Ligand code: FAD
Ligand code: MLT
């Protein structure tokens with residue numbers, strides 16, 4: 001349980017009674033929308049990484065905004081704490097209870113409300129699964145302006161709530177730029193309508209932005225409007241081997257210059273990470289063993305240009321001795337295989353043992369130094385130390401594994417790693433959020449004034465702190 005490992009500050013909240021359960025059954029008018037069976041609740045109480053487990057006594061599955069509003073209003077009157085839950089793929093323990101919060105799942109709020117094919121906008125409920133949205137939009141030649149390896153399970157509401165980054169941010173930017181409208185239910189049940197499908201709206205404060213990346217601390221997202229991107233006609237992917245990190249940086253800056261608007265992803269992984277993927281998942285690395293690997297995706301309107309540009313790009317890099325070797329995948333099976341090497345890193349690390357996960361932003365000039373530094377600091381205390389991530393966004397994932405959870409190792413890593421990041425004005429959470437696990441390290445990336453302003457907003461929207469605290 002979370003309370004065994006973490007210092008849980010449970011507020012003075014009420015505990016759900018049978019009378020409360022009866023009320024929820026009444027308003028949701030379906031037995032299957034109110035789950036109280038202890039066995040069934042284990043999954044909803046446990047996070048994806050299996051490091052946080054709470055004891056939420058009931059899981060609610062409303063279908064619409066009105067039901068969410070009634071639940072929140074009732075819970076406000078009864079002083080019950082609530083945690084919103086999407087696809088439960090979050091990596092910082094945010095989407096599950098840490099004590100006995102009521103779990104409000106968006107899994108049945110999964111309707112697409114409108115796809116406007118002329119303006120290229122989507123309006124939907126928050127529980128739509130990313131992969132299902134991608135499949136549905138495909139025939140109309142649209143894609144969502146973001147994508148991530150958790151697409152098979154994560155919800156669009158969860159994606160907004162965490163301001164998910166993912167593998168295409170280098171091209172389409174963050175959700176703060178592409179979300180057009182949000183409807184949210186506040187902690188007291190008020191429905192805050194910030195829905196719009198217009199790209200431009202400068203009528204005062206842009207309140208919807210508060211819900212993008214606030215991880216369910218201010219309210220529950222119940223509707224989303226988002227600007228879609230055109231599906232590229234052509235896509236090619238290169239996997240490149242590099243001798244050192246300087247060359248990785250050169251590959252990135254050359255890709256921006258040479259591939260220009262065709263560059264749609266720039267990811268990297270080090271040799272440790274590649275060896276975990278090869279050994280634990282039995283995937284095949286198609287290039288010769290190297291210290292680093294870079295995955296470059298090019299996509300756009302011309303199939304002919306896409307492949308030629310990528311091949312020319314590789315040739316120039318080989319000629320100038322920046323890279324050792326690279327391969328280009330241009331059919332869908334090969335492309336999927338190359339992407340699997342990168343997208344299944346997390347799964348490979350999970351097979352290696354207990355994983356201490358860090359998701360940081362750092363300036364590229366010192367980007368990988370932190371991994372080398374941690375290797376010399378931790379020595380044989382750790383089983384594997386690997387770096388990978390979205391180098392195109394300056395976002396590094398550092399995974400440190402050991403046989404089982406080890407307090408001493410944790411103490412050797414933290415707060416050292418956060419101090420390191422603070423020194424270079426990086427971010428202690430580039431894309432996964434603060435959740436329950438990382439929120440205590442906010443001060444390494446937020447000034448006192450900024451944090452106090454956040455607390456003021458929290459106080460305004462959730463004065464009883466019945467949703468996750470910040
Ligand atoms: P959950 O895990 O259910 O919830 C996440 C947080 O949002 C919680 O705090 C929860 O309370 C809150 N929340 C959920 N729904 C709502 C709502 N409707 N209203 C208000 N709050 C809500 N993340 C990235 O950024 N980039 C990646 O590339 C990436 N790749 C991943 C790959 C894998 C294999 C996995 C397992 C995870 C990955 N993640 C990545 C992390 C995770 O997928 C994202 O954070 C995702 O956006 C979470 O969505 P979810 O629906 O699973 O949300
Ligand atoms: C990724 O980039 O693969 C995800 O953010 C998940 C992870 O941290 O491994």
Ligand code: ZN
Nearest residue numbers: 166389397431
């Ligand atoms: Zn990531």
